[in-house]
Amino acid sequence: MGPSETGNGERRAWHRLTVAEQNALTTPGQQRIWQSGEFLAxxxxxxSSMFVIIRGWVKITATNYRGDNAPLAARGPGEIVGELAPISGLPRGATIQAMDEVCAWVITAERLLAVLSRNPRIAMELLRSLAFRLQQSDRLRLESGGTEFPQRLAALLLELALQYDPDWAAASEVVLHQTQEDLASFARVSRSTLIRGLDELKRIGVVKTARHRVTIIRPDILRDLAAGRPAP
Known part of the structure; x- marks a missing residue:
């Protein structure tokens, strides 16, 4: 019943739940499909609901009081998103938008709260994921505030890699499903500055880019750059 495009990611709450606990949340339940650009919330x-991503990727963004819209995260298969609002009972603090075709379980707030009241272990697993995401958010803000852009970009990409794949092994490739506009917003630079930074990383064989994605192919070199050490 659970999302099928990933392994049992230890840091994804959905994969830490037993089959019985997953069924408790999704039965009765509804799966929906959104096309690229459509809004889940x-x-x-x-x-009114939370979502368990089965297939595809969503982008989470928020607009501040000045009207500036900024990316907060991207979530893929096996991720639970939108759970804070039903738990708090407050209006949603962020927008969830499909980045490609997305299939997800839609779990109503009433169902979620009823299950959590009877299953404290499910509540604890959601809390663990929220704590991990808070750490990720803090790290992204920290790395985006450095002074030297090449070092800052390398550190930012490493932190995003952990956001996209919480169980990422530092020796393997990882794909970031992000537009250049979103990456520039994360890095707090113009799009042209970001492109120059990515071009330099491509030149030394650290990343490769395609439409709406950046693939980290040499995380070892990227880690050196993030630490302020020159590329070999």
Whole structure:
């Protein structure tokens, strides 16, 4: 019943749940499909449901009081998203948008709260994931505030790699499903500055780029750059 495109990611709450616990959340339940660009939920909307991503990727963004829209995260198969609003009962604090075709379980707030009241272990696993994501968010803010852009970009890409694949092994490739605009927003630079930084990383064989994605192919060199050491 669970998402099938990933392994049992230890840091993804859904994969830490037993089959019985997954069924408790999704039975009765509904699967829906969204096309690229469609919204699963909007910032400020009622806290009516949460989502378990089965297939595809979503982008989570938020708009501040000045009207600036910024990316917060991208989540893929095996991730639970939108759970904070139903738990808090407050309007949604972020927008969830499909980056490609997305299939997800839609779990109503009523169902979620009823299950959590009877299953404290499920509540604990959601709390563990929230704590991990808070750490990720803090690290992204820290790395995006450095002074030297090449070092800052390398560190930012490493932190995003852990966001996309929480169980990422540092020796393997990882694909970031991000537009250049989103990466520039994360890095707090213009798109042209970001492109120059990515071009330099491509030149030394650290990353490769395609439409809406950056693939880290030499994480060892990227880690050296993030630490302020020159590339070999």
């Amino acid at each position: 909007m910032q400020g909307s009622p806290p």
